[in-house]
Each structure stands twice: as structure tokens, then as C-alpha cells.
Amino acid sequence: MHRYANPTRFLRIANAVLPWSTGVMVLAFAVGLSYALVFSPPDYQQSETVRIMYVHVPSAWMGLFVYTCMAIASGVALIWRHPVADLAARCSAPVGAVFTFICLVSGALWGKPMWGTWWVWDARLTSMLVLLFLYLGYMALAGAFDDRQRGAKAAAVLALVGWVNIPIIKFSVDWWNTLHQPASVNPVGESGIAIDGSMLIPLFAMAIAFKAYYVTTLLLGIRREIAAAKVRSLRLAEVQG
Amino acid sequence: MTRKKRRLYFVGLGMLALGGATALVLTAIGDNLLYFYSPTDLTEREVAPGQRFRLGGLVEEGSVEKDGETVRFVVTDLVHTIPVTFTGILPDLFREGQGVVTEGQLGPDGLFTAASVLAKHDENYMPPEVADSLKESGYWEEGLEGAEAAVRSTGGAEQTSH
Numbered sequence: 197m198h199r200y201a202n203p204t205r206f207l208r209i210a211n212a213v214l215p216w217s218t219g220v221m222v223l224a225f226a227v228g229l230s231y232a233l234v235f236s237p238p239d240y241q242q243s244e245t246v247r248i249m250y251v252h253v254p255s256a257w258m259g260l261f262v263y264t265c266m267a268i269a270s271g272v273a274l275i276w277r278h279p280v281a282d283l284a285a286r287c288s289a290p291v292g293a294v295f296t297f298i299c300l301v302s303g304a305l306w307g308k309p310m311w312g313t314w315w316v317w318d319a320r321l322t323s324m325l326v327l328l329f330l331y332l333g334y335m336a337l338a339g340a341f342d343d344r345q346r347g348a349k350a351a352a353v354l355a356l357v358g359w360v361n362i363p364i365i366k367f368s369v370d371w372w373n374t375l376h377q378p379a380s381v382n383p384v385g386e387s388g389i390a391i392d393g394s395m396l397i398p399l400f401a402m403a404i405a406f407k408a409y410y411v412t413t414l415l416l417g418i419r420r421e422i423a424a425a426k427v428r429s430l431r432l433a434e435v436q437g
Numbered sequence: 438m439t440r441k442k443r444r445l446y447f448v449g450l451g452m453l454a455l456g457g458a459t460a461l462v463l464t465a466i467g468d469n470l471l472y473f474y475s476p477t478d479l480t481e482r483e484v485a486p487g488q489r490f491r492l493g494g495l496v497e498e499g500s501v502e503k504d505g506e507t508v509r510f511v512v513t514d515l516v517h518t519i520p521v522t523f524t525g526i527l528p529d530l531f532r533e534g535q536g537v538v539t540e541g542q543l544g545p546d547g548l549f550t551a552a553s554v555l556a557k558h559d560e561n562y563m564p565p566e567v568a569d570s571l572k573e574s575g576y577w578e579e580g581l582e583g584a585e586a587a588v589r590s591t592g593g594a595e596q597t598s599h
Contacts, residue, residue, distance in 0.1 A: 237564035241530060246562060275444045312528030312555045318472035356452060360459045371463075373471045373493060375538055380560040392563035 203422045206280050210415040217415065221408035228401030236398050246395070248306040253380075254403040255299035259327055260362055262292030262410060266334070267359040270352035280418060282348045285355060286338055287417030291410055293331035300324060311375060319368035320376035323361055330358040473538045476517035484543055492519060492549055493538040493557065501533055512537060512549070519543075523551040530556035 232250035239246035269285035272278050303321070304314040315321065334351050341347035369378045380390045381399075391399065463470070473493030474482070484490060492512055500511035507524045510533075521539055531537060536557030541550045563571075 237566075239562050240565040240568035241558060242562075249562070271448055275448055276441060310528070310530055310556060310558060312530075312553075316472065316555070319470050356448065357455060359452075360455055364459075364463070371470075372467075373473050373475070375472055375555060375557055377536075377558055377560045380562060390559075390561045392567050394564060395562050 202278070202280055203425075207419060207422065210419055214412065214415050217408050217411040221405055221412055224401050224405035224408060228398050228405050231398035232402060237392075237394055239395075242310055245306065245309055248302055249395075250398045250402050252299060252302040252306060253399060254406045255295045255302065256324070257403055258295035258406050258410065259292055259299055259324070260365060261407070262288050262295065263327060263331070263355075263359065263362060266292060267355045267362075270355035273348060274352045274356070280422075282352070283418045283421040284414065285352065286348075287414050287421065288410075289331055289335045289338070291413055293328060293335065295406065296324065296328045296331060300328060313375075316375050318374040318376060319372045320365065320374045323365040323368050326361055327358075327365060330354070330361060334358070475514040476512060476519045477514050479519065479543075480517055486545060487542055489540065489542050489552075491538055491540045492521070492551075493536070494519075496531070496533050496535055496537050498533045512539065519549050520547070521549045521551050523554050525554070527554055528556040530558055 228250065232247055236247070236250075238244050266285045266288040269281045269288065273282035273285060300321075303324075307316075308314050334354055337354055338347050338351035341350070366379075368374060369376055381396075382388065382390075389396070471478075473491035475494050476492070479492070494512040494514045497511040497513045497518060500509075502509045507522060508527065509520065509522045511518050511520050513519075521541075523539065523541075531554065536559065538555045538557050539549065539551035539553065541552045543549050
């Protein structure tokens, strides 16, 4: 019974948070998309192509953010054997993988008209591709064992080990010459924010929308996994009983 | 309780060791991760004649000469310069004062023959009106700093700042 105490409490919190995160998501998407597509100005050099940024950059942030959440959840699951933490890490992986994929595809579509190439093997692009493979590897490993516990353990170790790639992605544009330009939004760096205020509205609105989407799908995913675990244990009890 | 602590230390030490190992590996292979060399890099390293490599920097103001399909321009990192010739289609963002990454080889006469030219832009984004008013009010220096960041590499641009 003690094992179910935490999931029960989690479900209560999740059900209270879900309407709010959904509301924030819808609102931020409405504001973000309308500014991104219509109300924000074109760029002085890239003109209308700059609108790709409002999908590309928040997706990249999501790729790094979700992976960090997944690594923390994996660490908590590994050390404290917290059952909800393992579910959180498992449910994060597909979300992060999709946003990393969106980042890579939108970046290619942006690179062709602006840089003159779909893809180059520079440090930033390559490390981002490695991130996608880490997500895919995590998902494959987490599902590869008949014994869920063993799969969880192996995948958690992979998530933690793979986290070393996150600072490499972030600082690749500062440490090495890359075709990709340095960060435009870098509050702690010397460059600060190199984007005009009128373009920051859609950028941050889309970033909030993506984060709210993550919270919503994560809560729904964990809720689904808890329900699935209950079904499994009921079936087991039926067979044994 | 002690088991949890032991696992905590194990994971913590593992992450530290992994981080240290990664840092060492990255430092060791550092130069191979450079996507391009700046003109200043080329003064410091030997490049065999005919060896293909990528050269990056800014297109020097007033250096672009077009002759049919062939274009000649000078790549600079504000310290050293290298003349480049290229035959083919340039990316839309190619212009004087903009970042560029070219791939090709250096001839014995010091002329770099590029097989491909990619545009490298900086991290500044703004509407055209803001760019115009910045230029009018003389605050465009910030934009130039961004351009310097585009060629920021092994100290090329830093040397000019002091």
C-alpha cells in the first residue's frame, strides 16, 4: 500500500494542475502563433524567413530542457527508487525527441535559404543530432527488457551519462568555430539579448506554449502509466488468485 | 538509508568522473572540432598546398568584384586577410561585411580557390526600421560587434578590441 501512496498524491496534484497547464498552453499558442506569423516584423537581413526562428529556437530549448528534466528524474528514480520519477523520465523521452526532431528539420529548412546548405557537420548541428540519438536510444533501452525494473535502471544510466552532451550543445558555438551563429538570447553571457523586443514576444510566447505542452503531456502520460500499472497488478492478482 | 546514500555518492562520483573525462577528451581533440579556420589561424598553422579546408571570416567591405559567374572577394577577421575566388551561385545572405564560410584550397600565390561558399550570419535580429535608425544614430557599432562575434575564433577579433 505504501508504494501507492505517492502515485495517489501525484494524481491529485496532476488533476489539479492539468486544466491550468492546458489553459496556459492554448493562450500562449494563440498569442505566439499570431505574432509569429502575422504581427511580428520581418528581419532586416533575413526578411520573412526569420519566422522560422519562432518554431526552431523554442524547439531547441525544449530539446535541452526536456533532456535535463529526464536526467534529473532518472537520477531520482535511480537513487531513491521513486516510482513516479521513473514514469516521468519515460514519458519525457518521446516529447523531447519530437522537439529535437522539429528543431533539426526546421533548422535545415532555414539553413538552405540563409546559409546555402541544408546541413553541415559543425559542432552545434552534430551535437544536436547526437541528442536526438540519445533520446531514441533511451526509448529503445527503456522498452527493451521484459523486466520493467531492469529496463528502467539501464535507461536511467543512459540518460545520466548522455547529459554531458547538454553543455556541449549549449556552448559549442562559443568553444569552436561553427557555421551556426552564437546564442541570441544569453542573459548570463556578454552578448545579452541580441533580438529586437518586437521579435521577443512571439519567441517567448512560443517557448511558454511549448513548456506548457510538455507539462500537459507529461502529466497525462504519467497518469496513463499509473493506470496501466494498476491494470497490470490487478491482472496479476486475478491470475494468482 | 545507507543504501540510498551509497547510490547517491555512486551516481554523483560517476557524473563527476564522466564530466572530467569528457572535458579532457574535448580539450585533446579541440582543434579538430573547428568547422573552419580564420585567416589568423592560417598564419599559425601549416596547410599543405592543395589540402582542402574551410576558411571563414567576414567579406571585406568594398572587396567584391564580379566577373560573370566568377566572383573575387577578400575574407578578413579584422587582423589578417585572404583573397578568395569562387565560381558559382552565392547564397542570398552573401554581402560585404557579412560572415562567410568557404571550402576549397590555397594556391601557391596565396589565392584561395573556393569550391563552395556558405553565408554565416550573426546572432542579431531586428526589423529593418530599427536597423536603419541604428545606422542613422551611429549606434551600428553594436551590429559590428555581432559581426566580430561571427568570426570570433582563436583570438582574431579579440586582438582588435584592444
